[in-house]
Amino acid sequence: MSLARWAEPAVPEGAGSVGGAQGADAGRESPAIHTTDLRKHYRGTTALAGLSMTVRRGEVFGFLGPNGAGKTTAVKLLLGLVRPSGGEAMVLGAPAGDRETRRQIGYLPELFRFPGWLSAREVLFLHCRLLGLARETHPAAVGEALETVGLAPRAGDKVGTFSKGMQQRLGLGVALLGAPALVILDEPTSALDPVGRHDVRRVVLDLRRRGATVFLNTHLLEEAQQICDRVTVIDRGRAVATGTLAELLGGVASVRLRVSGLARTWWAGLTGFGTFSAAGEWVVAEGIAPGAVPDLVAAIVARGGRVEAVVPEHRTLEERFLELLAAP
Amino acid sequence: MSPTLVIARLTVREAVRRRLVAAFGVITVLLAALSAWGFDRLSHARNVTSGEVHVAIPQSLIVFMFMFSFVVALSASAMASPSVSTEIESGILLAVLTRPVRRSEVLLGKWLGLAGVLLAYSVVVSALEVGIVDLVSGFVPPDPVGAALYLFGEGAILLSVTVLLSTRLSAIATGVVAVALFGAAWLAGVVGSLGTLFKIGTLRSVGEVARFLLPTDGLWHGAIYALEPRSFVAQRLSQSSAAAGNPFFATAPLAWPYLVFVGAWFVLVMAAALYSFERREL
Ligand SMILES: Nc1ncnc2c1ncn2[C@@H]1O[C@H](COP(=O)(O)OP(=O)(O)O)[C@@H](O)[C@H]1O
Numbered sequence: 035m036s037l038a039r040w041a042e043p044a045v046p047e048g049a050g051s052v053g054g055a056q057g058a059d060a061g062r063e064s065p066a067i068h069t070t071d072l073r074k075h076y077r078g079t080t081a082l083a084g085l086s087m088t089v090r091r092g093e094v095f096g097f098l099g100p101n102g103a104g105k106t107t108a109v110k111l112l113l114g115l116v117r118p119s120g121g122e123a124m125v126l127g128a129p130a131g132d133r134e135t136r137r138q139i140g141y142l143p144e145l146f147r148f149p150g151w152l153s154a155r156e157v158l159f160l161h162c163r164l165l166g167l168a169r170e171t172h173p174a175a176v177g178e179a180l181e182t183v184g185l186a187p188r189a190g191d192k193v194g195t196f197s198k199g200m201q202q203r204l205g206l207g208v209a210l211l212g213a214p215a216l217v218i219l220d221e222p223t224s225a226l227d228p229v230g231r232h233d234v235r236r237v238v239l240d241l242r243r244r245g246a247t248v249f250l251n252t253h254l255l256e257e258a259q260q261i262c263d264r265v266t267v268i269d270r271g272r273a274v275a276t277g278t279l280a281e282l283l284g285g286v287a288s289v290r291l292r293v294s295g296l297a298r299t300w301w302a303g304l305t306g307f308g309t310f311s312a313a314g315e316w317v318v319a320e321g322i323a324p325g326a327v328p329d330l331v332a333a334i335v336a337r338g339g340r341v342e343a344v345v346p347e348h349r350t351l352e353e354r355f356l357e358l359l360a361a362p
Numbered sequence: 363m364s365p366t367l368v369i370a371r372l373t374v375r376e377a378v379r380r381r382l383v384a385a386f387g388v389i390t391v392l393l394a395a396l397s398a399w400g401f402d403r404l405s406h407a408r409n410v411t412s413g414e415v416h417v418a419i420p421q422s423l424i425v426f427m428f429m430f431s432f433v434v435a436l437s438a439s440a441m442a443s444p445s446v447s448t449e450i451e452s453g454i455l456l457a458v459l460t461r462p463v464r465r466s467e468v469l470l471g472k473w474l475g476l477a478g479v480l481l482a483y484s485v486v487v488s489a490l491e492v493g494i495v496d497l498v499s500g501f502v503p504p505d506p507v508g509a510a511l512y513l514f515g516e517g518a519i520l521l522s523v524t525v526l527l528s529t530r531l532s533a534i535a536t537g538v539v540a541v542a543l544f545g546a547a548w549l550a551g552v553v554g555s556l557g558t559l560f561k562i563g564t565l566r567s568v569g570e571v572a573r574f575l576l577p578t579d580g581l582w583h584g585a586i587y588a589l590e591p592r593s594f595v596a597q598r599l600s601q602s603s604a605a606a607g608n609p610f611f612a613t614a615p616l617a618w619p620y621l622v623f624v625g626a627w628f629v630l631v632m633a634a635a636l637y638s639f640e641r642r643e644l
């Protein structure tokens with residue numbers, strides 16, 4: 035199976051027929067993130083080796099890759115915390131790191147701390163001030179953030195007494211201040227318990243409902259599967275695949291079938307559905323388009339066949355992931 | 363409120379919360395009480411002539427202020443050495459610098475906050491010492507405000523150097539280098555005085571050069587002059603040239619070109635610090 039099509043720039047479904055409208059749309063709203071051949075070398079290491087990707091506005095975009103793949107480096111480039119060795123990155127229509135644009139970006143770093151001598155509430159107020167939010171809106175914004183991340187009961191406690199997970203919750207609250215158009219979360223659940231993970235999922239889905247774009251760094255396939263509209267799989271500084279998870283997981287399905295009442299090579303007239311091969315008393319049908327399995331079964335029945343069993347050939351997320359990473 | 367002021371306020375709050383201000387307070391009260399006792403003994407001693415007391419009181423005040431200048435300068439480097447590097451390492455700055463603020467605003471805010479603490483400390487300590495001496499002996503130095511400002515100036519200089527170093531070096535390395543520089547500058551000043559005393563040109567030029575590389579000792583001499591009774595300076599100068607070799611004695615106020623130089627030095631070091639921080643990758 036070719037991975038090339040996943041690396042192509044994403045085109046919204048049905049955009050082809052409304053090319054003119056799409057052009058106008060693009061002029062009015064640039065993509066949330068657009069990078070071209072973005073590279074970053076450290077002495078002796080290539081952290082990012084030519085990343086080209088587009089994140090559309092309003093989507094939850096997963097950046098999925100193993101440890102050391104270059105996820106954090108990419109995010110730091112997008113925020114202007116480090117300078118690129120080459121290539122280009124645009125965020126919300128401005129060059130990466132643009133100061134005014136940062137007003138619309140919320141960021142939860144991977145490894146970070148807040149001053150331990152401040153209380154959670156004080157950290158949030160500080161960030162309201164740094165964001166330049168109107169003073170009278172601060173208490174409401176802080177209260178809302180505390181509620182959202184479940185820290186309201188501990189709001190007055192010093193951050194120095196917080197567990198890593200609570201710090202991460204606070205970091206998420208800080209990233210939500212000021213109704214950002216883009217929220218970048220770098221491994222947001224790394225220190226969280228299952229409840230915390232659930233909360234993060236809820237927060238991300240709330241953000242999407244509000245129309246914000248979410249860029250989520252994660253090495254957890256499950257997390258990406260649960261909340262991301264699209265993902266880019268990154269490995270050793272390179273994007274190896276991009277698409278919806280359904281696509282990445284093999285947008286095409288494979289099933290094992292047991293059919294009686296027909297000739298031994300009953301599938302001869304059905305090759306439009308995929309490729310068939312006999313395996314004992316089973317037949318394996320591969321490369322079936324998404325949603326086409328019921329049609330295939332109906333076609334068999336229409337020919338007078340009796341479908342004894344249909345078993346989906348499961349390719350697990352991990353399998354697919356490893357396969358992607360093994361690709362040259 | 364501008365981001366610079368937000369950060370400055372945060373820095374001052376940190377100094378209060380982390381008991382830095384309390385530590386300053388305790389140390390100052392202890393040292394001031396000690397000096398009060400010493401000055402009282404000195405001015406009421408039976409076996410000392412009143413003429414001798416008139417010389418000894420200002421000299422002792424200068425020595426005490428010298429100690430406080432050490433406290434100010436070393437505190438400046440202790441406070442500032444973790445200010446940038448440690449906050450980069452721990453990730454505190456990641457959240458701050460991704461806000462719509464300039465890096466320069468954050469750095470200047472930190473500088474302002476720490477400088478504010480140092481200024482307050484310098485003024486309080488000077489007022490306390492001068493007040494004690496006045497109370498006990500009736501001696502008032504000619505320019506106490508100038509002395510306090512020079513004291514602060516020394517701290518501010520070390521603060522700026524430390525902030526510059528802290529944009530690149532770890533907190534420990536920064537602290538060590540800053541304290542060593544301060545010590546070396548003071549020693550170079552003493553060496554220069556000895557050069558003047560014994561008319562050894564090379565030694566004198568060591569002192570001269572050091573005054574320009576790190577102007578802490580230069581400003582300290584401004585503080586000394588501000589604390590010396592004018593009559594005493596004239597008398598000392600007419601008596602012997604040995605006075606010029608005394609590291610606790612200044613023959614003249616700081617010349618204004620030197621003060622202009624110190625101003626330029628500040629601008630240069632802070633510009634270097636801002637540039638270095640701007641270029642730093644996080
Ligand atoms: N400051 C740095 N100096 C040198 N190498 C770095 C630095 N930051 C990251 N790297 C290297 O770049 C690669 C990608 O790191 P990172 O982006 O943190 O990966 P991820 O977030 O995907 O786990 C790693 O090999 C890492 O060691």
Ligand SMILES: [Mg+2]
Pocket residue numbers: 102105106107144221
């Ligand atoms: Mg990472």
